[in-house]
Amino acid sequence: MVQGIGVLCHIAANQEPTFIKGRGRYKVREWRSMDETMERVRVLMVEDNQDHLDLCREYLSDDMFFLDAALDGREALDKVKNNQYDIIVLDYRLPDTTGSELLRRIRAINKDTPIIFVTAMDDPDISFQVMQDGASDYIPKSFQYYERLRDRILDNLGIEVVEEDIPPNRPA
Numbered sequence: 207m208v209q210g211i212g213v214l215c216h217i218a219a220n221q222e223p224t225f226i227k228g229r230g231r232y233k234v235r236e237w238r239s240m241d242e243t244m245e246r247v248r249v250l251m252v253e254d255n256q257d258h259l260d261l262c263r264e265y266l267s268d269d270m271f272f273l274d275a276a277l278d279g280r281e282a283l284d285k286v287k288n289n290q291y292d293i294i295v296l297d298y299r300l301p302d303t304t305g306s307e308l309l310r311r312i313r314a315i316n317k318d319t320p321i322i323f324v325t326a327m328d329d330p331d332i333s334f335q336v337m338q339d340g341a342s343d344y345i346p347k348s349f350q351y352y353e354r355l356r357d358r359i360l361d362n363l364g365i366e367v368v369e370e371d372i373p374p375n376r377p378a
Contacts, residue, residue, distance in 0.1 A: 246272040249359065250291040252282040252308065254300050258347075262295070265352045266359075279303035279311075286312055291319055293359055296341075298325035298332065306336055313340040320362040324351065 247270060253259045254277050266273050274289070276282035279302045286294070294312065298305035305323060312321065320342040325332060328346040336344060342362050345351060360366075 246270060247293065247359065247363065247365075248272045248274070248289075248291045250274050250276060250282065250285055250289070250294045252276045252279075252294065252296045252300065252305070254278060254297065258297075261352050262355060265356055271356075271359075277301075279308040282308060283311060283315075286316055286319075293362060294319055294321045295355070295359070296321055296323050298323065298327065306332070306339060309336055309339050309341060322355075322358060322362060 249266065249271055251259060251262055251273055253262065253275065256277075259275055259277075263273055263275075274285060274291070276285050279300050282294075282296075282300075285291075296305050296309060296312075300308065305325065309321060309323065312319075317340070321340065322343040322345060323333075323336040323341040324345045324347055326347040328348075333344040333346075343358055345354065345358060
């Protein structure tokens with residue numbers, strides 16, 4: 207039974223309620239014990255720069271996210287083929303391919319997972335092209351990139367975090 211004050215998330219694509227306790231994500235199926243149904247947002251971060259990857263890990267370090275990393279295109283494709291992710295964050299410059307090419311290859315095997323495309327180059331031609339190729343969002347890497355990344359991930363997944371009272375004995 208869920209009681210008290212917490213944070214209730216409404217997921218646009220899936221109307222099943224999700225309960226946030228502290229900074230963890232808990233999907234409520236039968237309004238039973240929160241520990242039995244804990245899930246985290248699974249993020250694949252494709253980034254070849256270890257410093258950038260470490261900063262992303264820091265900003266996404268709470269219990270709400272599970273962050274997996276790939277340092278190049280080959281490793282990213284392997285992970286996409288063998289794992290399920292809620293969202294992919296894809297850098298433009300990679301050692302073995304471009305992010306644009308990798309985006310097209312990922313879309314050939316996975317059309318549904320949202321992909322946020324990031325690059326240090328603020329080029330409107332690149333942003334237009336990657337959106338045409340299937341990216342769901344585009345973020346230029348700037349000083350505030352790391353601070354905005356968490357919100358953009360949640361926005362792309364249609365997750366809205368709203369604080370409200372959780373009524374006792376609420377039906378599923």
